[in-house]
Amino acid sequence: MVSTKTIHYSKSMLHGELSVPGDKSISHRAVMIGSIAEGTTSIAGFLDGDDCLRTIDIFKRLGVSIERNGTEVTVISPGMRQWQEPSADLYAGNSGTTARLMLGILAGSNIKSVLTGDESLSKRPMDRVTLPLLKMGAEIKGEQESNLLPLSITGKSLTAIDYAMPIASAQVKSAILFAGLNAEGTTSVSEKTVSRDHTERMLEQFGATIGKEDNTVFVKGGSQLHGTTVQVPGDISSAAFFMAATAMIKGSSVTFKGVGLNPTRTGILDILQSMGARVEIKDETKGIGEPSGTVTITYGTLQGMEIKGEVIPRLIDELPIIALLATQASGKTVIKDAGELRVKETDRIEAVTNELIKIGADVQATADGMIIHGPTVLTGGQMASYGDHRIGMMAAIASLVSLQPITIEDPACISISYPQFFEDLEILAVNK
Numbered sequence: 001m002v003s004t005k006t007i008h009y010s011k012s013m014l015h016g017e018l019s020v021p022g023d024k025s026i027s028h029r030a031v032m033i034g035s036i037a038e039g040t041t042s043i044a045g046f047l048d049g050d051d052c053l054r055t056i057d058i059f060k061r062l063g064v065s066i067e068r069n070g071t072e073v074t075v076i077s078p079g080m081r082q083w084q085e086p087s088a089d090l091y092a093g094n095s096g097t098t099a100r101l102m103l104g105i106l107a108g109s110n111i112k113s114v115l116t117g118d119e120s121l122s123k124r125p126m127d128r129v130t131l132p133l134l135k136m137g138a139e140i141k142g143e144q145e146s147n148l149l150p151l152s153i154t155g156k157s158l159t160a161i162d163y164a165m166p167i168a169s170a171q172v173k174s175a176i177l178f179a180g181l182n183a184e185g186t187t188s189v190s191e192k193t194v195s196r197d198h199t200e201r202m203l204e205q206f207g208a209t210i211g212k213e214d215n216t217v218f219v220k221g222g223s224q225l226h227g228t229t230v231q232v233p234g235d236i237s238s239a240a241f242f243m244a245a246t247a248m249i250k251g252s253s254v255t256f257k258g259v260g261l262n263p264t265r266t267g268i269l270d271i272l273q274s275m276g277a278r279v280e281i282k283d284e285t286k287g288i289g290e291p292s293g294t295v296t297i298t299y300g301t302l303q304g305m306e307i308k309g310e311v312i313p314r315l316i317d318e319l320p321i322i323a324l325l326a327t328q329a330s331g332k333t334v335i336k337d338a339g340e341l342r343v344k345e346t347d348r349i350e351a352v353t354n355e356l357i358k359i360g361a362d363v364q365a366t367a368d369g370m371i372i373h374g375p376t377v378l379t380g381g382q383m384a385s386y387g388d389h390r391i392g393m394m395a396a397i398a399s400l401v402s403l404q405p406i407t408i409e410d411p412a413c414i415s416i417s418y419p420q421f422f423e424d425l426e427i428l429a430v431n432k
């Protein structure tokens with residue numbers, strides 16, 4: 001029997017201050033690049049969610065010393081040329097970022113390994129990464145022409161390529177850049193629409209020879225990386241659930257402290273503002289590394305809108321919660337150019353549409369997005385999470401705008417990116 005959690009917040013609005021857990025994308029990269037580098041890397045603000053713990057576990061198996069004390073992580077690595085061959089398979093769990101970025105790293109290493117994942121990850125496409133890696137001379141073998149996990153990787157010296165990405169994907173870009181670190185020559189990756197640039201920023205911090213021109217990133221093979229310190233900002237994709245909730249409940253206002261403000265991730269703020277919420281940004285830090293700051297969101301009367309094009313990669317993981325937000329906005333919201341949602345932890349277009357319809361929303365799935373008419377009164381009821389953290393959190397937030405309680409199936413999946421989500425919800429919710 002599937003476990004469930006029933007919550008009822010229909011008489012609540014949101015108020016207060018929140019520091020959300022560390023950014024998932026940046027936490028993964030800090031451990032990965034710290035393990036590639038030689039020396040000690042000290043990470044502060046690490047996300048102790050299941051996905052990032054899988055990344056730590058993989059590098060421990062390769063002989064890297066990693067100590068974690070809550071959100072402080074110390075990586076001591078002899079450098080990737082000294083990694084040990086693992087005695088068992090490397091398990092990426094539910095994490096697409098772990099699997100795809102590891103493929104790029106392992107392809108240019110000097111060890112043999114087998115990469116596996118859970119049921120959901122084993123259905124997600126890997127050929128977006130393995131095809132360009134094979135062009136670089138990688139040896140990767142697996143089912144359906146190396147499209148599905150498990151994949152066996154025999155590390156090799158690689159050759160640089162110039163790769164024009166057919167899709168906007170930071171995972172693909174990062175995997176090729178990691179492989180490029182171990183390739184002869186200079187590797188370039190071009191993207192039509194800019195995706196998150198955490199890998200580029202962090203590689204530079206660790207001493208890689210890396211550059212950018214328009215939408216093309218270059219990395220020179222052979223540079224030696226050195227351990228350093230990394231401060232991980234709060235995850236704007238996690239904050240987005242409470243930001244959207246604040247925007248749609250009359251009387252709400254929440255201040256998010258230390259949240260990441262990398263412009264390749266802030267599409268949610270643009271959309272909240274365009275739909276009618278108040279968005280104030282203060283104390284923004286700039287300089288080397290990742291920008292962060294304090295963001296206050298205040299309720300506003302919301303209007304539906306069209307969400308498409310260049311903003312999509314800047315809010316790709318926020319689209320489930322944006323769909324819920326749109327049910328509370330007046331008029332029509334159209335989400336387009338988001339076909340990538342179909343290959344996330346679950347098909348998020350189907351999952352969001354099915355679950356929101358169950359509680360009374362007017363949502364229609366399209367090939368590459370959704371059409372939502374609002375505002376609608378949501379009734380509440382039982383919602384499936386599909387084992388997908390973002391669908392689970394969307395269901396939980398729906399309880400703030402539903403007449404009756406919401407029962408979430410398999411709520412434990414939320415710990416993939418936000419282990420203390422329900423505690424934070426309880427802290428912010430106050431009676432109207």
Ligand SMILES: O=C(O)C1=C[C@@H](OP(=O)(O)O)[C@@H](O)[C@H](O)C1
Binds near residue numbers: 024170
């Ligand atoms: O590089 C990353 O850390 C991520 C990139 C995105 O995936 P794609 O690269 O598949 O768009 C995003 O959906 C995922 O949650 C994290």
Ligand SMILES: C=C(OP(=O)(O)O)C(=O)O
Binds near residue numbers: 051097390
């Ligand atoms: C898609 C996601 O992650 P991943 O691809 O790493 O599984 C996500 O966190 O929403």
